[in-house]
Amino acid sequence: MIRSFDLIEELQEMYASHYSLTNFITDESGNIIMPAKGNNALFNLLLVRGAVKEIIETVTKEFELSKPFFIDILPGVYACIAPVEGHPGTLLWSGVKIEQSSRDMVKNKIDHLIDGVEVDRLLSQTSTLTLESKKEWLLSVKKAANMISQLKGGGVSLFSEHLKVLQEAFKAEEGNVSRFLYSFLEKNSRIDFLGICEPRLDDFYEVSHAAGEDAEQIQGASFSPGEGFLGRVLLTGEQAFWEGIEKDPKYTFFQKYHFYPKSLFCFPIQLRDGTLSLFFGGSRSSEVNTDTVKDSIKNMAMLMEVILSAESLQKENSGHLSRQSALADISMMLVSAPDLKKISYILVDISMSLVKGPFSAVMLKNPQKQNMMLVSRGNIKGERGSYLKRAAKDYFTATSDLPPDRLVPSMKKLEGSPAIIECPLHFRGEILGLICAGTNGHPNQETEELLPFLHTLSLIAGVSLQLAGEGQENVMERKIEILHSSIKEFDAETNRIAEESFKIAREFTGKLALSEPLIKNILIACKVHCFSHEYLAEKFPEAEFPQIVKDGTGILAEGSAFKNEEPGIGSQIFALAVSYARNEGDMEAIIVRPYMKKIRQEFLSYLEDSQVVEQELTLEPESSHAMGSKSVESTIKNHMNLSSREKEVLDLVIQGLNNKEIAQELYISEHTVKNHLTKIFQKLNVPDRTQAISKVYQLTYNGSANP
Amino acid sequence: MVKREHLSLEMECLTLFQSNPYLFETIQGLEKRLGRRMSDLEPILEGLTAQGILQKTGEGALAYFRYKEPAVIAEFSFTSELEPL
Numbered sequence: 001m002i003r004s005f006d007l008i009e010e011l012q013e014m015y016a017s018h019y020s021l022t023n024f025i026t027d028e029s030g031n032i033i034m035p036a037k038g039n040n041a042l043f044n045l046l047l048v049r050g051a052v053k054e055i056i057e058t059v060t061k062e063f064e065l066s067k068p069f070f071i072d073i074l075p076g077v078y079a080c081i082a083p084v085e086g087h088p089g090t091l092l093w094s095g096v097k098i099e100q101s102s103r104d105m106v107k108n109k110i111d112h113l114i115d116g117v118e119v120d121r122l123l124s125q126t127s128t129l130t131l132e133s134k135k136e137w138l139l140s141v142k143k144a145a146n147m148i149s150q151l152k153g154g155g156v157s158l159f160s161e162h163l164k165v166l167q168e169a170f171k172a173e174e175g176n177v178s179r180f181l182y183s184f185l186e187k188n189s190r191i192d193f194l195g196i197c198e199p200r201l202d203d204f205y206e207v208s209h210a211a212g213e214d215a216e217q218i219q220g221a222s223f224s225p226g227e228g229f230l231g232r233v234l235l236t237g238e239q240a241f242w243e244g245i246e247k248d249p250k251y252t253f254f255q256k257y258h259f260y261p262k263s264l265f266c267f268p269i270q271l272r273d274g275t276l277s278l279f280f281g282g283s284r285s286s287e288v289n290t291d292t293v294k295d296s297i298k299n300m301a302m303l304m305e306v307i308l309s310a311e312s313l314q315k316e317n318s319g320h321l322s323r324q325s326a327l328a329d330i331s332m333m334l335v336s337a338p339d340l341k342k343i344s345y346i347l348v349d350i351s352m353s354l355v356k357g358p359f360s361a362v363m364l365k366n367p368q369k370q371n372m373m374l375v376s377r378g379n380i381k382g383e384r385g386s387y388l389k390r391a392a393k394d395y396f397t398a399t400s401d402l403p404p405d406r407l408v409p410s411m412k413k414l415e416g417s418p419a420i421i422e423c424p425l426h427f428r429g430e431i432l433g434l435i436c437a438g439t440n441g442h443p444n445q446e447t448e449e450l451l452p453f454l455h456t457l458s459l460i461a462g463v464s465l466q467l468a469g470e471g472q473e474n475v476m477e478r479k480i481e482i483l484h485s486s487i488k489e490f491d492a493e494t495n496r497i498a499e500e501s502f503k504i505a506r507e508f509t510g511k512l513a514l515s516e517p518l519i520k521n522i523l524i525a526c527k528v529h530c531f532s533h534e535y536l537a538e539k540f541p542e543a544e545f546p547q548i549v550k551d552g553t554g555i556l557a558e559g560s561a562f563k564n565e566e567p568g569i570g571s572q573i574f575a576l577a578v579s580y581a582r583n584e585g586d587m588e589a590i591i592v593r594p595y596m597k598k599i600r601q602e603f604l605s606y607l608e609d610s611q612v613v614e615q616e617l618t619l620e621p622e623s624s625h626a627m628g629s630k631s632v633e634s635t636i637k638n639h640m641n642l643s644s645r646e647k648e649v650l651d652l653v654i655q656g657l658n659n660k661e662i663a664q665e666l667y668i669s670e671h672t673v674k675n676h677l678t679k680i681f682q683k684l685n686v687p688d689r690t691q692a693i694s695k696v697y698q699l700t701y702n703g704s705a706n707p
Numbered sequence: 708m709v710k711r712e713h714l715s716l717e718m719e720c721l722t723l724f725q726s727n728p729y730l731f732e733t734i735q736g737l738e739k740r741l742g743r744r745m746s747d748l749e750p751i752l753e754g755l756t757a758q759g760i761l762q763k764t765g766e767g768a769l770a771y772f773r774y775k776e777p778a779v780i781a782e783f784s785f786t787s788e789l790e791p792l
Contacts, residue, residue: 319714326718333722341779342725348777349721352758354714363783374783377759392783 007151012037015144019137020127021094022047025148028089030060042126043096046073060089066186068138068145074109076102078129080137082145085189087152092145097129097137139285142189180307181211184300190293193261194281194300195219196308197230205234205278213284217259228253230278233266237276239301241265241294243287262287265294267301271312279304323453330457334464340364343464344375347425347435350457352377354450355421357438361388364425364433364465365396366542372396372433383417384438391422391436401429409454411439411447421447423454427466476540484527494530500581501526505573508606518570521545525552525574548574555593566595576603635700642683649676654693716743717751724761724774731773 012023016038024047025034036047046052052073059071059081068082079095098106103123110119127133181194193212197205206222225234228250233240242264245251254261264282271277279301330350337343344362352360359378366372372392380388391412395402402424409423418439425433435458439447488495505526509519525548528536533550540546551571556579567575575591576599583589587607592600632654636647645666652662659677663670677689686692719741724730734752738745752772755761762775 322713322715326715329715329718329722333725345777346721346725349725349760350718352760353717353721353755356754356758366782371782371784374780375777376780377777380778 008034008148009037011144011147011151015094015140016040019094019140021096023092023094023144025084026056026060026091026093028060030056032056033090040096040126042077042098042122043073043079045122046077046096052079056093059091064186065091067189068142070134070138074106076106080141082141083189084145084152085149087149090152092141092148094137094141094144097127097133098123100128100130146189177209177307177311178211180304181209184303185211188293188296188300190283190286190290191281191297192284194279196304197223197278197280199275199277205230212281214259217257218254221253221257223253229264230266230280233268233278233280234276237268239265239267239298241297242282260284265297267297267304269301269305269308271309273312273316277308279308327453327456327460331460334460335467337464337468340373340465340468341375343461343468344373344433347433347457347461348375348377351421351423351435351437351454354453355437355439355447357418357440359384360435360437362433362435363388363392363396365392365431378438387414387420388436392434395424395431395434398431402426402431409451409458411451419447421450421454423458425458425461425465427462432462432465432469476543479539480524480527483531487528487530491530497578497581498527498529500585501529501574501577504580504607505577507610508577508603509573511606512573512602514569517544521548522570522573522577525549525570526577529553529574529578547571552578555596556591569599572596572599573603576600580607632696632700635696640683640696640699642680646676646680646683649673650680650692650696653677653680653689654696713747713751716741716747717755719743720748720751720755721760724772728774728776731771733771734768737772 008025012025012034015021016023020038020040022036022038022040022043024032024036027033036044038044043052055071055073059065065081065083068080070078070080073079073096076099077096078099079093081094082092084090084092107119107123110122129137177196181196185191185194191212193210193215195207195210195215195218198208199205200222204222204224206220207218210216210219223231225231229240229242229245229248230253232250242248243262245261245264261282261284263286264280266278266280269277269279281297281300330346333346334343337346344364348360348362351362357378359376359380361374361376361380364373364375374388395406407424407426407429409421412420412422414420418441421435421437421439423435423437424431425435435454484498487498502523505522506519509522514522521544524543524545528545529549529552531549533546533553536543536546536549548568548570551567552574555567555571555575572595575593576596579589579591580587580603587604590600590603633651636642636651636654640647640650642650648666649662652665657665659670659673663673666673681687681689681692684692684695686695720737723737723740732740734745734748737743737748737752741748752761752763756763756772759775761772764771764773
C-alpha cells in the first residue's frame with residue numbers, strides 16, 4: 001500500500017512537471033487523499049485561498065463521472081477531472097489553463113477576488129486552453145487516471161459495476177438496448193464505442209444500435225455475412241479482438257462511414273429464436289486491448305447476451321399479448337357478422353394483413369350447390385386460379401371426413417413459386433370453407449409462427465360460419481313452408497300432388513346414394529312444384545331447387561328437348577315423383593323419356609317392391625278373426641248362388657246367431673228364417689246349419705267358386 | 708424482422724373500416740376515432756393501403772383513406788374443368 005502511495009505520488013509529480021499543471025486526487029467524500037503536486041501558480045493560489053473547495057464538493061456530490069471532463073474553476077479558468085477506474089468517486093484533478101479570449105475578464109476577476117497578487121505575472125505563467133490542447137489534455141489526464149487506477153489496485157471490480165448497470169436497467173419499465181450501451185461506456189473508460197448488429201429480412205445485417213462519440217456514423221450501416229470484421233464473426237461464430245486494424249483491408253467498412261477505430265472486438269450472441277446478433281465495440285484512441293480490458297469486455301458481452309435475450313423474450317411476450325387481444329377483436333367481429341359474405345370479407349382482410357403476401361382468397365362452400373363463393377384480394381389470375389380450384393376441389397369434394405391433420409392450417413410448398421398457406425374452416429369435422437394465402441417466399445420461422453394463430457382463427461371462423469349458415473337456412477325453410485301452406489289453402493288438388501310427390505320422392509331418394517343437399521333440394525322442389533322457376537329463382541337466388549323445378553318441369557312438358565346435356569338426376573327424380581302423383585299412382589302412366597330409362601326403371605322397381613311390402617304389411621298385423629270374417633263375407637257375397645235375403649241369413653248364421661236372433665236382426669218372423677234356411681241347405685247341399693258353416697269356410701280357403 | 712407488435716392496432720383499423728364500409732377519413736380523423744397516436748397509425752394505414760385493403764386519396768395530412776371491398780365471385784364452380792381464371 002505504502003509502495004503504491006509512493007508510486008502514485010511520483011506519477012503525480014512526473015505528470016505535473018511534464019504538463020506544467022498541478023494535480024491532486026479526491027475520494028468519494030471530496031477529501032483530498034493525494035495532495036497537490038505541481039507548479040501551476042494560479043491553480044495553487046486558488047487552492048490555497050479555498051476557491052476550489054466548493055467546486056470539489058459539488059462535483060463529488062452531484063456528478064457521476066465515467067469520462068474525463070472540463071470544469072471552470074472561474075469563468076474562463078479550466079481544470080480537467082478524470083475518474084479513477086475501479087474506484088468509484090475517486091477523481092484526479094489537473095489544472096489550470098485559461099481561454100485566450102477570457103484573459104482580460106479573468107484578470108479583472110482575480111484582481112477583485114485576491115488582493116496583493118501580481119496578476120499579470122500569474123496569468124502569463126498559465127498556459128492557454130486551445131481546441132488542440134483540449135484533446136491532448138483530456139487524453140493525458142485519462143492516461144494518468146488509468147495508471148493511478150492500476151497502481152491503486154483492488155477497489156470495486158468492473159464486473160460488479162456492470163452488474164449494477166444491469167440491475168438498475170431492469171428496474172426500469174422498458175428495456176432499451178441503447179441505454180445499456182451508454183451505461184457500459186460510462187463504466188469503461190478504455191472503450192469509446194459500442195454497438196449491436198441485428199439481422200434484416202434480406203439476409204443482410206445492420207448496426208441497429210450504436211453508442212459513443214460519432215458512433216451515429218455507423219448507425220444503420222449494413223453488411224453481409226463475411227463482409228468486413230463484423231461479417232467475419234457471423235461466419236466463424238467465434239468472438240474476436242483486433243488491434244492496429246487501420247492497415248487491414250477489412251478496414252474499408254469503417255472508412256466508408258467516416259469512422260476510424262484503432263482497436264475492435266466483436267461477440268456473436270445467439271438468441272432464443274435461433275437468430276444471431278453481434279455485440280461489438282472498441283476504442284478510437286487506444287490500439288492495445290490489454291487482458292484486463294478483454295476480461296471486462298467478455299463480462300460486458302455476457303451481460304449483453306442476457307439483456308438481448310430479455311428483450312427478445314419481452315418482445316415475444318408482448319407479441320403474444322398483442323395477438324391475444326387481436327384475436328379477441330376478431331372473434332367479436334366474426335360473431336357479430338350478419339352473413340357469410342361479411343365473414344368472408346373479414347377473413348380475407350385478416351389473412352392478407354397477417355401473411356402480407358401477394359394474394360389471399362376465402363372460399364366458402366355452398367351447402368345447397370356444388371360450387372362456392374370466392375372472395376379475394378390481390379391477383380388470383382392464371383396459375384393461382386387453377387391452384388385455388390384444385391385446392392377447393394380437394395377439400396370440398398372429399399367423400400369421407402378429412403383426417404384431423406388436414407383440418408389444421410398447413411404450408412403448401414409449390415414448385416417454382418412461393419409457398420401458400422392453406423387454412424380449412426370447419427365445424428365438427430365438416431369443411432365449410434378454405435382460406436388460401438400466398439406468402440412471399442419459402443416457409444420461414446415468421447410464417448410458421450402464423451400457423452397457430454390462423455388455427456385459432458379458423459376455429460372461430462368455423463363456428464361463425466356455421467351460425468350464419470344455420471340462420472340463412474332457417475330463413476329459407478320458413479319461406480318454403482309459407483309457400484307450401486298457401487298451396488294447401490287455395491288448391492287442394494295441387495296440394496295433393498305436392499304432398500304425394502314429396503312422399504314418394506322422399507322414400508325413393510332414401511334408397512339411392514345421393515348427397516344430403518341434393519335430396520333436400522328435390523324434396524323442396526316437389527313441395528313448390530306448381531310455382532314458376534323464375535319466381536322461385538327470384539325469391540331464392542342462392543338456392544339450387546329452382547333449377548330442379550325448371551328442368552323437371554321441362555322434362556314433364558311434352559316435346560321439350562334437352563339439346564346439349566341431360567337434365568340433372570335431381571330434376572329427373574322430381575319429374576318422376578310429380579308424374580306419379582299427378583296420375584294418382586298409376587305406374588303405367590309415369591312419364592317415359594329416352595334419357596331417363598335407367599332411373600325410370602329403378603323408380604318402377606321401387607314402386608313394385610313397395611306395393612308388395614304394403615300388401616304384406618296390411619295382411620300381417622290384422623287378427624285372424626277379422627281376416628276370416630271378411631273373407632267369408634266376401635265368399636258369401638260373391639260366390640254363392642243364393643238370393644240376397646238368403647245371403648244375409650247365412651252371414652248371420654256364420655256369425656253364430658240363432659233363428660230368433662236372426663229374425664229380430666232382419667225384422668222377419670222366425671218361420672221365414674226357417675224357410676230361408678231350408679232353401680240355403682238345399683242350395684249348398686248340406687243337411688244342417690253346422691255343415692253349412694263348414695261349407696262356407698271350405699269354399700273360402702279352397703278358393704273355389706260356386707258350389 | 709417484421710414487427711408484429713402492431714397487430715392489435717392493425718385489427719382495430721380493419722374492424723373500423725369493415726364495420727363502416729363507406730367511411731372516408733383522414734389520418735387525423737382516424738386518430739380521434741381510434742384514440743391512437745398518428746405516428747402509430749401511419750405505418751399501419753400505409754401497410755393496409757399497400758395490400759389493397761384501403762384506398763388512399765391525396766397525400767400527406769390531407770390524404771383520405773377508405774375501405775376497398777375485396778373481389779367477389781358469388782358462384783365459383785370447382786367441379787368444372789380446371790381452366791385458369
